[in-house]
Amino acid sequence: xxxxxxxxxxxxxxxxxxxxxxxxFFFRHSSFVIRHFLGLALIVAGSAGAVExxxxxxxxxxxxxxxxxxxxxxxxxxxxxxxxxxxxxITVAARSTDGALWLGTTQGLMRVDFSxxxxxxxxxxxxxxxxxxxxxxQLLPDxxxxxxxxxxxxxxxxxLRPMSLAQxxxxxxxxxxxxHDRYGMVADSHLAVAGDPSSNxxxxxxxxxxxxxxxxxxxxxxxxVTKSPAALANARKSIEAVLFLEEVAGRRGFPAxxxxxxxxxxxxxxxxxxxxxxxxxxxxxxxxxxxxGHFFIFSIAYDLLPDSELKRRIAETAKxxxxxxxxxxxxxxxxxxxxxxxxxxxxxxxxxxPDERPVMKWNGxxxxxxxxxxxxxxxxxxxxxxPYWMGRYHKFLVGE
Numbered sequence: 001x002x003x004x005x006x007x008x009x010x011x012x013x014x015x016x017x018x019x020x021x022x023x024x025f026f027f028r029h030s031s032f033v034i035r036h037f038l039g040l041a042l043i044v045a046g047s048a049g050a051v052e053x054x055x056x057x058x059x060x061x062x063x064x065x066x067x068x069x070x071x072x073x074x075x076x077x078x079x080x081x082x083x084x085x086x087x088x089x090i091t092v093a094a095r096s097t098d099g100a101l102w103l104g105t106t107q108g109l110m111r112v113d114f115s116x117x118x119x120x121x122x123x124x125x126x127x128x129x130x131x132x133x134x135x136x137x138q139l140l141p142d143x144x145x146x147x148x149x150x151x152x153x154x155x156x157x158x159x160l161r162p163m164s165l166a167q168x169x170x171x172x173x174x175x176x177x178x179x180h181d182r183y184g185m186v187a188d189s190h191l192a193v194a195g196d197p198s199s200n201x202x203x204x205x206x207x208x209x210x211x212x213x214x215x216x217x218x219x220x221x222x223x224x225v226t227k228s229p230a231a232l233a234n235a236r237k238s239i240e241a242v243l244f245l246e247e248v249a250g251r252r253g254f255p256a257x258x259x260x261x262x263x264x265x266x267x268x269x270x271x272x273x274x275x276x277x278x279x280x281x282x283x284x285x286x287x288x289x290x291x292x293g294h295f296f297i298f299s300i301a302y303d304l305l306p307d308s309e310l311k312r313r314i315a316e317t318a319k320x321x322x323x324x325x326x327x328x329x330x331x332x333x334x335x336x337x338x339x340x341x342x343x344x345x346x347x348x349x350x351x352x353x354p355d356e357r358p359v360m361k362w363n364g365x366x367x368x369x370x371x372x373x374x375x376x377x378x379x380x381x382x383x384x385x386x387p388y389w390m391g392r393y394h395k396f397l398v399g400e
Contacts, residue, residue: 058162094139104136172381184241210293215382221389253324256282287342
């Protein structure tokens with residue numbers, strides 16, 4: 001039996017995109033900006049009226065489990081053939097116990113429920129996130145508002161379970177610990193077998209520093225809200241990983257994109273350098289969005305964590321990075337003495353590439369939640385954890 005339970009990425013209570021701020025702005029105003037980032041957003045949003053905190057409550061979350069058709073857990077009725085329908089690509093219809101209508105098609109699955117909130121009245125489910133393949137051949141409701149789905153190549157059981165955002169955050173924490181922790185960095189998880197978490201393989205990423213900074217910031221906010229020892233330990237571990245990126249590179253003040261240890265699988269492409277002792281292999285050609293990630297976590301950790309020695313190291317690292325940028329005309333200079341491909345903010349370069357002006361000014365990076373990759377990519381969930389714990393810290397999200 002091939003089996004996996006995966007939490008869907010429905011977000012009933014808030015819909016956030018985290019965006020970076022230019023590194024110079026961060027350096028000059030970092031603590032103020034971070035502490036009041038969400039507050040400013042709500043002030044702007046609330047200019048037409050009062051803004052109330054979001055009252056959190058459990059919400060139906062989708063869990064998917066894959067089976068083979070021959071598995072004993074699969075209901076017998078799912079093995080029968082559906083009655084042909086006269087409508088186009090719709091292959092089968094079924095009504096679940098909550099009254100929702102499920103429609104199987106040759107291009108995935110639909111759930112229609114006009115009694116639900118507007119955003120949930122029509123839902124489309126497809127791809128390996130939900131189905132073995134998209135050609136649905138039979139449907140059978142379960143006893144708890146979900147549905148069994150038979151497609152050409154297997155069976156999927158989609159359940160709807162009430163879940164709080166706190167429970168969802170804990171599920172993502174467990175996922176990161178189990179399959180995304182690479183020396184404290186929040187790393188890419190590739191599944192050698194689509195849909196099978198046990199086939200997990202960790203890989204380096206161009207933005208290991210940035211993604212790790214997002215997760216570390218989430219843990220800082222979590223610690224500030226809950227005083228959880230686990231949150232503090234997670235934050236420290238990931239911050240150490242971010243600081244090490246600046247330590248391991250061949251030039252202080254120039255953070256590496258990523259780092260491997262001797263004996264790790266070799267990377268595919270990119271500009272890599274061995275340390276003098278041959279123990280680490282670090283990736284150069286760092287970019288402006290990496291710098292944004294570093295300064296983001298530096299500010300958050302400095303404000304929220306209790307470690308005076310860690311704060312001292314953060315301040316010294318931030319100074320080295322900013323001195324490097326300012327001393328080189330608003331550029332990141334790699335080991336070859338040249339600016340990196342995307343590590344520049346200077347006015348002369350912006351005149352040459354005016355289309356990059358908005359990007360370099362704000363370093364806008366919407367962080368996508370779901371990884372996809374045809375069932376072979378699993379997102380770590382840091383993009384959920386950061387706005388959740390930030391919202392809890394600022395009391396914009398209440399009730400949990």
